[in-house]
Amino acid sequence: xxSRLRLxxxxxxxxxxxxxxxxxxxxPYDLLYADGVRAYFARDWGRAxxxxxxxxxxxxxxxxxxxxxxxxxxxxxxxxxxxxxxxLLGRVLQRAxxxxxxxxxxxxxxxxxxxxxxxxxxxxxRREPYNYLQVAFFQLKRLDQAVSAAHTFFVxxxxxxxxxxxxxxxxxxxxxxPDSFRDLxxxxxxEAYEAGVQHYNADEYLQAVARLEESLEEALTALEExxxxxxxxxxxxxxxxxxxxxxxxxxxxxxxxxxxxxxxxQQCVLEIATKPGRISATEDxxxxxxxxxxFAYSQVGNQTLAAECAASYLLFYPTDEPMMERMKQYRxxxxxxAAVTARESIQQYVQxxxxxxxxxxxxxxxxxxxxxxxxxxxxxxxIPENLKEKHREDxxxxxxxxxxxxxxxxxxxxxxxxxxxxxxxxxxxGTQRVVFDKVLTESECKDLLRxxxxxxxxxxxxxxxxxxxxxxxxxxxxxxxxxxxxxxxGDVDWRDAKLLLQASEKARKIIESYFTPGKTLHxxxxxxxxxxxxxxxxxxxxxxxxxxxxxxxxxxxxGQECWREPPAYVYRDYSGILYLxxxxxxxxxxxxxxxxxxxxxxxxxxxxxxxxxSSGKENPHGVWAVRRGRRCAIALWYTHSQEHxxxxxVKAEELMEQDRPDGGELQGADGSGRSxxxxxxxxxxxxxxxxxxxxxxxxxxxxxxxxxxxxxxx
Numbered sequence: 022x023x024s025r026l027r028l029x030x031x032x033x034x035x036x037x038x039x040x041x042x043x044x045x046x047x048x049p050y051d052l053l054y055a056d057g058v059r060a061y062f063a064r065d066w067g068r069a070x071x072x073x074x075x076x077x078x079x080x081x082x083x084x085x086x087x088x089x090x091x092x093x094x095x096x097x098x099x100x101x102x103x104x105x106x107x108x109l110l111g112r113v114l115q116r117a118x119x120x121x122x123x124x125x126x127x128x129x130x131x132x133x134x135x136x137x138x139x140x141x142x143x144x145x146x147r148r149e150p151y152n153y154l155q156v157a158f159f160q161l162k163r164l165d166q167a168v169s170a171a172h173t174f175f176v177x178x179x180x181x182x183x184x185x186x187x188x189x190x191x192x193x194x195x196x197x198x199p200d201s202f203r204d205l206x207x208x209x210x211x212e213a214y215e216a217g218v219q220h221y222n223a224d225e226y227l228q229a230v231a232r233l234e235e236s237l238e239e240a241l242t243a244l245e246e247x248x249x250x251x252x253x254x255x256x257x258x259x260x261x262x263x264x265x266x267x268x269x270x271x272x273x274x275x276x277x278x279x280x281x282x283x284x285x286x287q288q289c290v291l292e293i294a295t296k297p298g299r300i301s302a303t304e305d306x307x308x309x310x311x312x313x314x315x316f317a318y319s320q321v322g323n324q325t326l327a328a329e330c331a332a333s334y335l336l337f338y339p340t341d342e343p344m345m346e347r348m349k350q351y352r353x354x355x356x357x358x359a360a361v362t363a364r365e366s367i368q369q370y371v372q373x374x375x376x377x378x379x380x381x382x383x384x385x386x387x388x389x390x391x392x393x394x395x396x397x398x399x400x401x402x403x404i405p406e407n408l409k410e411k412h413r414e415d416x417x418x419x420x421x422x423x424x425x426x427x428x429x430x431x432x433x434x435x436x437x438x439x440x441x442x443x444x445x446x447x448x449x450x451g452t453q454r455v456v457f458d459k460v461l462t463e464s465e466c467k468d469l470l471r472x473x474x475x476x477x478x479x480x481x482x483x484x485x486x487x488x489x490x491x492x493x494x495x496x497x498x499x500x501x502x503x504x505x506x507x508x509x510x511g512d513v514d515w516r517d518a519k520l521l522l523q524a525s526e527k528a529r530k531i532i533e534s535y536f537t538p539g540k541t542l543h544x545x546x547x548x549x550x551x552x553x554x555x556x557x558x559x560x561x562x563x564x565x566x567x568x569x570x571x572x573x574x575x576x577x578x579x580g581q582e583c584w585r586e587p588p589a590y591v592y593r594d595y596s597g598i599l600y601l602x603x604x605x606x607x608x609x610x611x612x613x614x615x616x617x618x619x620x621x622x623x624x625x626x627x628x629x630x631x632x633x634x635s636s637g638k639e640n641p642h643g644v645w646a647v648r649r650g651r652r653c654a655i656a657l658w659y660t661h662s663q664e665h666x667x668x669x670x671v672k673a674e675e676l677m678e679q680d681r682p683d684g685g686e687l688q689g690a691d692g693s694g695r696s697x698x699x700x701x702x703x704x705x706x707x708x709x710x711x712x713x714x715x716x717x718x719x720x721x722x723x724x725x726x727x728x729x730x731x732x733x734x735x
Contacts, residue, residue, distance in 0.1 A: 046129040047086070050079035051137035054150060061153050070157040073150045080145050083128070083135050084250070090123035091249045136254060148177045148206060155187065164194070168201040176204045179298045179618070185563040186492065204297075210239035211296055214310075221313055226320040233317065237310040241366060243293045251285035273388075280384045283377045284392060291395045301616055305397055307370070308337045315347065324354050333363040336371045337398040378403055434538075436530050443630075449622035451612055453635035457531060461524060461629035466601045469524065472517035473497065473551050473653055476507055491564045492555070494647055499549040501525070505673040519677055521549060521655070522670075528599050528657055532633045536595060537661075544667040545593050545658040552608065552644075553651040562646045566608060569617040569643035572596045572636035572658065578617040583638030590658070592665040593636040597657035600626035605650030613641045626652060 057072030094116050128135060137145075144150070151174035158167035168191045175184045191197050217232030294306035303309070315330035328351035334344055352361060378399060385392050386405045401409075435442075435457075444456040461469075476499050489496075501522055508518035525547045533542040552566055570576055573593040574583035585591045598610060603626050610624040610632060624632045634640045636658070660666070 047082050047127070047135075048075070048079055049135045049137070050076045050083060050145070051141045053079055054141060054144070057150070058153060061157060064160075066157045066160040070154060070161060070163075073154050073157065077145075077150055086124060086127040087253065088246055088249050090120050090127065091252055093123060094119035133254075148174045151205070152184070164191075164196055165198075165201045167191075168197055169203050169205055172202040173205040175298075177206070177297045189563055206297070208239075208243065208293075208297065210236045210243055210293065213239060217313070221317060224320075226317040229317045230314065230321060233310055233314050237307070237314070240293050240307065240310070241370070244289050247289035247292050248286045251282050251289070276384065276388065280381060280388075280390070283381050287374070287377060287381065287392075288395055299616065299618060301614075301619070302395075305337075307367075308334055308398065311337075311367070312344075315344075319347075319351075324351050325359075327351055328355060328359075328361045329364060332361050333367040336363050336367055375400075375403065382408065434534060436534050437527065440531065444622075444624075449612065451621055451634075452639050453536065454612065454622065454640060455535060455633050456624055457631040457633070458627075459629050460528060460531065460599060460631045461601070463628055465520060465524065466628035468514075468517050468520050469549070469601050469655075470653060472504065472513055472521060473499065473549065475513040475517070476504065490567050491646065493562060493564065494555055494566060495553045497551045497553075500669055501547050501667075501673040502669040502676075504549070505676040509676055515677075521547075522674065522677065524599060525655055525657055528597050528631055528633075528655070529659060531631065532595055532597055532657075532659065535633070536635070540661065541663075542595060542659040542661065543663055543665070544670050545590070545660040545665055546656075546667055547658075547670060548656045549653070550656055551651055551653040552647050554605070554607075554647045554649050562648060564646060565643050566646050566652075567644040569613050569641050571638050571641050574638055576615075576617065576638070576641055578615060581615045583615070583641075585637075590636075592660045592662045593658050594661050595633060595659040596636045596640075597631055597633040597659070599655040599657065600630045600632075601628060601653040601655070602651075603627040605647055605652045607645045607648040608652040609645045611643055611645060613643070615641060617641055617643075626654065 053072050053076035057069050057076055060066075060069035060072055063069075151170040155167045155170035155174065158164075158170055171184060171187050171191060175181065175188055178184060188202075191201075213232045213236035217229050217236055220226070220229035220232060290306065291302040294302040294304075296303070311330045311334040315327045315334060318324070318327035318330060328348065331344055331348050331351060335341065335348065338344065348361075352359065355361065374396070378394065381392050382403065382405055384390065386408060439459050441458045442455060443458045444454075446452050446454045449456070477497055499521075504513065504518040504521050507513040508515045525544070529542055529544060533540075571583050571589075573589055573591050574585045575589050576583050608626060610626075611620050612622045612634075613620050615638065624630070634642070
């Protein structure tokens with residue numbers, strides 16, 4: 022009943038969005054989108070809002086038409102009485118003809134006219150039109166629509182800093198009502214699922230049953246819609262200028278496209294199991310519904326439905342011992358004669374999925390290619406032996422890589438007494454991460470904080486500026502060379518500037534001894550940074566002091582990649598932060614998974630605490646908002662490449678040696694002379710290139726002084 026109702030609504034929606042009868046009644050959404058963006062940049066807010074809304078309607082209308090036509094054309098074509106090839110392909114051709122005519126009548130043009138580029142499709146998947154829309158609506162003083170558009174975009178892009186700020190501003194506006202923050206693209210099954218889990222965790226099982234059943238039905242419906250859209254056009258990656266004899270033959274081409282569709286259908290379970298704004302899917306999304314439902318039903322006394330859900334769950338995991346025990350209990354309570362069967366919808370789901378997996382695995386085994394099975398419950402016997410062997414080899418390779426990481430992480434002896442390892446990689450749920458305490462004394466921290474104050478009063482090199490990452494904080498940054506120059510001019514205490522060099526050198530020796538014993542680490546950059554909350558208290562802030570990033574590559578959460586290419590500082594190997602104080606609120610360091618959302622570890626600042634980690638993709642990290650007070654720390658980056666050694670440090674040390682009050686040689690923290698950055702090799706280091714930004718992106722105006730690396734702040 023629900024599916025028929027959904028089909029009727031899709032047909033009505035397609036008809037409503039199509040506009041008046043006649044040719045061209047559904048304008049391609051990419052054309053409307055392009056015109057809307059042009060109007061936006063021309064500051065024609067009214068036209069921009071109209072065109073962007075029409076683009077979203079056209080996008081939804083196209084989707085609705087495709088779903089409706091594929092559903093309407095599913096009826097079986099008459100048997101042609103020909104050999105198997107004619108019977109099979111005859112049905113295929115008739116269905117293709119049906120879909121083409123159906124789409125043509127609904128769209129008012131050839132379906133190919135509505136094929137947008139991959140970039141445009143990606144914009145709509147990421148809800149980019151709402152980013153433009155919220156600005157246009159705000160300029161038009163249509164506040165309620167602006168808030169809804171902003172919230173809709175933010176739900177799918179929770180790390181977008183500029184939109185965080187816009188959302189926060191809207192929340193402070195007295196004219197904005199709480200119900201204005203609505204998701205215009207909300208997925209029904211996720212809303213029901215989260216509500217159901219909340220009721221379940223609160224032991225409100227009657228309400229949990231209702232919402233989880235709703236979620237399961239909506240999820241299965243969304244799954245069918247996703248599967249239907251897999252039958253759309255296949256973007257062939259073969260180059261147009263390839264030799265004609267390189268093109269696949271008839272059956273190879275049919276098989277390739279068919280397997281492509283099957284793989285797409287299999288991946289649909291990941292699509293519906295991924296919450297908007299998240300990268301990772303919820304594992305076992307469909308089975309988890311049944312697990313929760315069987316327990317909730319048992320708690321409200323409905324053992325019949327509890328047993329039905331348990332039997333359905335066992336279709337996925339037939340040897341799951343806890344569930345088998347529950348089934349025994351349910352059968353005992355219901356009586357041995359009671360008929361207990363799995364739900365028909367779940368039986369069909371599992372049978373169809375297994376049939377598709379068999380075909381895909383056959384194709385991979387005999388025709389080549391790969392298949393990333395989205396399900397944990399796939400029976401082992403379904404996978405061909407040679408693919409199992411490859412899987413075992415991949416696991417062994419992954420295991421060896423893990424051992425290699427552990428081998429690289431063998432800890433050397435620390436070069437100073439009294440330093441404590443507070444947390445190692447295992448305790449921090451990652452690799453090549455460590456926290457040391459007692460690296461500095463309270464007195465040394467106070468001296469370095471005095472240096473920041475004196476440098477600020479000197480008014481050169483440490484002036485307070487707005488943070489490039491958030492309007493709620495100000496920052497001050499001091500390099501070792503600037504500190505030495507201020508000491509030379511008498512603006513800061515010479516001993517405090519010397520301590521900055523000594524403290525950073527001490528940190529370098531600790532990190533080098535711990536992570537890379539026997540292999541020299543050179544300074545890449547040293548930066549004494551203070552971040553100050555713009556107001557005394559800022560409760561409810563949604564932005565970060567520093568967004569999640571990696572130090573030697575460009576983090577791509579969606580692609581689960583980190584690209585080692587400019588403008589990233591690809592030569593950096595290790596990073597460190599030496600904290601000077603803790604008399605502030607917020608400002609803690611946190612590590613995440615590659616998705617930039619799942620937090621794996623947190624480090625709270627305190628005087629003398631040094632956190633160190635490798636600079637690559639294995640350690641994405643960010644800084645929580647500084648909500649009150651002033652947070653100061655020495656940010657440190659190191660490289661194995663002598664070519665990229667920090668030249669400013671060498672100049673600073675030369676300056677300090679020349680101007681020592683006692684005329685002696687500058688000593689490092691361990692009593693040595695020069696740091697490991699000697700001798701330097703002159704290099705021309707390219708500045709990060711600017712990147713294109715759309716309006717409302719997380720770009721902020723560059724207010725940093727010349728020579729200050731915005732990306733280098735912690």
